[in-house]
Amino acid sequence: MNPRIKKASEDIERTKAKISELQALLPELERKKTDLENTEIVRLVRSANVAPAELAAFIESVKASKQVSRANDKQSPPGGNTVAAPPPKPKQEED
DSSP: OOHHHHHHHHHHHHHHHHHHHHHHHHHHHHHHHHHHHHHHHHHHHHHTTOOHHHHHHHHHHHHHHHHHHHHHHHHSOTTSOOSOOOOOOOOOOOO
């Protein structure tokens, strides 16, 4: 066999082995990242001294505001609102 073809075949096999090894490692790395994120979230919540009911209400209000924001984005014309707001009225001085 041509030495260059043989080398290319060996390179392919080494690359496939490395890809397989990394694909096996990826789920574990993702799990570790998720665990670290969850630990950070728990630490932040505990440091805020917030009751579970208050935390749940806060999360629900954030979710609701995001839904309203998305709904408004869908209703806006492309490029956003093109009508300029009127300038503020000047303050009148009192005597």
